[in-house]
Amino acid sequence: MNTSTVILIGGFLGAGKTTLMRRAAAMFADRGQKTGVVTNDQAAGMVDTRFFIQEGIPVREVSGSCFCCNFNGLVDALQTLRSGVSAEVILAESVGSCTDISATIMQPLKEKYRRDFIVGPLSVVLDPARLSEVFPPPDVPDNPLLPRLHESAVYIARKQMEEADILLLNKKDTLDAEDLDRLTAFLRKTCPQARVLALSALNGEGMEEWLAALRGHAGAGGRLAQVDYDVYAEGEAALGWLNAAARLKAPAGAGDWRHFCECFTQTLNRAFQEEKACVGHVKVLLWVEGCPQSLTANSVSTGGLFSLHGGLPAGAAEVDLLVNARVEMSPDALRRIVLRSLNEACAALRLEHSVLSLDSLSPGRPEPTWRYDRVIEA
Ligand SMILES: Nc1nc2c(ncn2[C@@H]2O[C@H](COP(=O)(O)OP(=O)(O)OP(=O)(O)O)[C@@H](O)[C@H]2O)c(=O)[nH]1
Ligand SMILES: [Mg+2]
Numbered sequence: 001m002n003t004s005t006v007i008l009i010g011g012f013l014g015a016g017k018t019t020l021m022r023r024a025a026a027m028f029a030d031r032g033q034k035t036g037v038v039t040n041d042q043a044a045g046m047v048d049t050r051f052f053i054q055e056g057i058p059v060r061e062v063s064g065s066c067f068c069c070n071f072n073g074l075v076d077a078l079q080t081l082r083s084g085v086s087a088e089v090i091l092a093e094s095v096g097s098c099t100d101i102s103a104t105i106m107q108p109l110k111e112k113y114r115r116d117f118i119v120g121p122l123s124v125v126l127d128p129a130r131l132s133e134v135f136p137p138p139d140v141p142d143n144p145l146l147p148r149l150h151e152s153a154v155y156i157a158r159k160q161m162e163e164a165d166i167l168l169l170n171k172k173d174t175l176d177a178e179d180l181d182r183l184t185a186f187l188r189k190t191c192p193q194a195r196v197l198a199l200s201a202l203n204g205e206g207m208e209e210w211l212a213a214l215r216g217h218a219g220a221g222g223r224l225a226q227v228d229y230d231v232y233a234e235g236e237a238a239l240g241w242l243n244a245a246a247r248l249k250a251p252a253g254a255g256d257w258r259h260f261c262e263c264f265t266q267t268l269n270r271a272f273q274e275e276k277a278c279v280g281h282v283k284v285l286l287w288v289e290g291c292p293q294s295l296t297a298n299s300v301s302t303g304g305l306f307s308l309h310g311g312l313p314a315g316a317a318e319v320d321l322l323v324n325a326r327v328e329m330s331p332d333a334l335r336r337i338v339l340r341s342l343n344e345a346c347a348a349l350r351l352e353h354s355v356l357s358l359d360s361l362s363p364g365r366p367e368p369t370w371r372y373d374r375v376i377e378a
Helices: 017-030 047-054 067-084 101-112 128-134 151-162 177-190 207-216 229-237 257-274 331-348
Strands: 004-011 035-041 059-063 089-093 117-119 123-126 166-169 195-198 240-249 279-287 294-299 307-310 318-327 352-361
Touching (some): 004 067, 017 207, 047 059, 047 279, 047 294, 059 067, 101 117, 123 151, 128 151, 151 229, 166 177, 257 279, 257 331, 318 331
Parallel strands (some): 004 089, 004 117, 035 059, 166 195
Antiparallel strands (some): 279 294, 294 307
């Protein structure tokens, strides 16, 4: 039986983990390496999973809790990719509010499943804009109009960095040379255990260097973070979490789905601003069953415009919608805002809609299946 290399990708909400995995999976496929992907979320109905389905990449979803609280679910997903599709490489993205991956996932995988899996280094993806919230510059005053991430959520983001084997300063395309040098130097000083690389998962710059670093890295999972689970639980619980699926129909024929997406996301944006709620990541995906195209909208900050990518085939009269929202507010308030925004956007564009599923929750206390207090030799 074959052995698969498992590459775990961590990092805070919206840092670019899925974008990185989509690009890496395409690069592995180009080289003829069989690749599988595991996605992870607190609830089913994930935008990220749908991307990989659309792209024809074998994907398994572990939903209902983070990897560390469902280690056996993760192992099942890895085993089906290893034996079912003979995946040589498996990329696994943990939930953006998850940390302590080295102690709870990497060490038990190394010890208990060494015949089945080679555990690659833990890559933690960072968004430069979020980095300034996690380590606010001392000389810059707070902007009273911009809500700040809950301090326990900041704690999670810092712990993610503390356990990284490789730190990926993503969204390099948004940085000028001076900021790039400053942030890279800051990360090297703050996380001396990690190899620091800058890249753009979106345009591909720096991807080859990362793949080379994965191949050349010895001692994956070489560091355990010291995590206070009370603070960790508080940081997770600060976020409202919503996954919704709906079907939309344009009764008069082809719908203007881009316009719908703009109306829907602008209404969401206004509501989050009015509530002064800190946005972790809000993702919207529209697609037509059986068709490879999709339209996506993402926002990773309060008041920041949603970025729209892709498009739907001309003439589409009926589409599917997924909304994944992680925002610092109560799950009930988040549910009300999403449903109201959907109603308003559909009414404005004369669309019919039916909500197929909707989960809104606040993540429970993390209770890992395993938690090692020592590093296992590979
Ligand atoms: N400019 C720029 N944007 C990027 C880059 N990588 C990702 N993004 C954007 O950042 C947003 C979030 O990207 P995702 O890949 O969904 O982030 P994630 O870490 O998987 O998010 P969660 O699954 O919610 O934790 C999207 O709008 C991406 O297009 C990059 O290299 N440059
Ligand atoms: Mg993702």
